[in-house]
Amino acid sequence: MNKRRTLLTGALLCAVTTAAPLTAPVMAADAAYPNRPVRIIVPYPPGGTVDAVARVVAEGLTEQLGQTFVVENRAGASGSIGSEAVVRAAPDGYTLLVNASTFAASPLLMKNLPYDINRDFTPITNLGDVPLLVTAYPGIPAANLREFIALVRKNPGKYNFGSSAVGSASHLAEEAIKYEAKLDIGIVQYKGTGPALTDTMGGHVSAMTDAIPSSLPHVKGGKLKAMAVTSAQRLPSLPDVPTVAESGLDGFDMVSWYGLWGPAKLPADITHKLHEQVVKALKSQRVAQVLSEQGFIPRGSTPEAFAAYVKSENAKYDKLVKAANIKVD
Incomplete structure (x- = not known):
């Protein structure tokens, strides 16, 4: 068990350099998914919490589905560069995004984002929060x-x-x-x-x-x-x-949460298969132990519940930005 934990913890720190092309053609969804490597884009540098969570989940999915899930860090512009790469990818389940609560707040604070978080992405599941x-x-x-x-x-x-x-x-x-x-x-x-x-x-x-x-x-x-x-x-x-x-600040409750998305129009069967497999990974002993040691509380909500949650969080941040008069230069 110690050896396995060491390997999994190491996955939090190791940068993965191999990846499948973003421009893969759209394929019909079927029971064979995935039949080639799946790329998970993290729109921040290696070493952060988003990266760590993505790598643990990727290893769990790799073990369960018998196909490689690789993490690629595409940092820049407060996460918008990597996120936009997912928007432009084929909606075939082979390019995914792991992002954090920043994703729901960024439209309120950043001008001219090249995407709409509700229109241009398919919510898959809330991975959890810290x-x-x-x-x-x-x-x-x-x-x-x-x-x-x-x-x-x-x-x-x-x-x-x-x-x-x-x-x-x-x-x-x-x-x-x-x-x-x-x-x-x-x-x-x-x-x-x-x-x-x-x-x-x-x-x-x-x-x-x-x-x-x-x-x-x-x-x-x-x-x-x-x-x-x-x-x-x-x-x-x-x-x-x-x-x-x-x-002294009654009712205060704010956490950093993390989610998994695909491009818009991701087929429903792939979306739900990914959700089921992520939930299974989050419940596995090895993944759960590594994440709990990091203070991570797993969630694994359905795609529908996650979509509603993202909208509610966006509304909460909108209220805060307006009340506190938060401005970005």
Whole structure:
């Protein structure tokens, strides 16, 4: 079992370089699907949470279906380059997209996107979600988020948040905290989680909000201070860390979620076969264990339920963007 876990965990870190062409001709859906390699596009660099989730799911599908599912990272333009590649691909099930909650927020924050997330994609399933962790530079004189909010109120304009990207779950959670707590605090935008974490650990920014998998190791290493989790309940892995709601912002609940899409007009039988196989992978002992160690809560919703969820999340983000007057230069 240890050997198998090692192999699967390694899949989170290894970049896959082989892939099938994006311009493959449309094939009629049949029971033989898939009969050649399937490409899963991640529109961000390797090493992030979206990439990690995609690689674990890809390995599970490879084992179950006897055909290779490979992950290709096509980063750029806040995820729109890789996402557009899926829009342009044949709707035959051989080019898929794994993206995050940023996908539902980006139309509200980015002008002239080359696609419509509801019209140009086929929702397959909600893979699951990960609570966010609000952390701070260890030298900040606040033990938790409640104290940090009080500190910022006493020193308006002095402190700031670091964010991994415009429209990311990190960014929106910080905007929500800023708005609901009525804080005078800046938000510094970075091009990825890594640079934001580095600057927070170095004290160049005061605090940041990020997914558990990438932040928790630094908390355990003493390089970051955990102040709150953004989920509705405390996490079993961090029982002493309060929720944002417990920190004075009643009802706060915001997580980073991840989903699987295909191009528009993906045949229904392929869509539902992929959904069934992903659910099976998420329930397998090996995949479930690796993901749970990363704080990931699997979902596996039906394509119809996932489509409704994406629309509801888009509406939630729209309300926040308007209420908080979030603007993107």
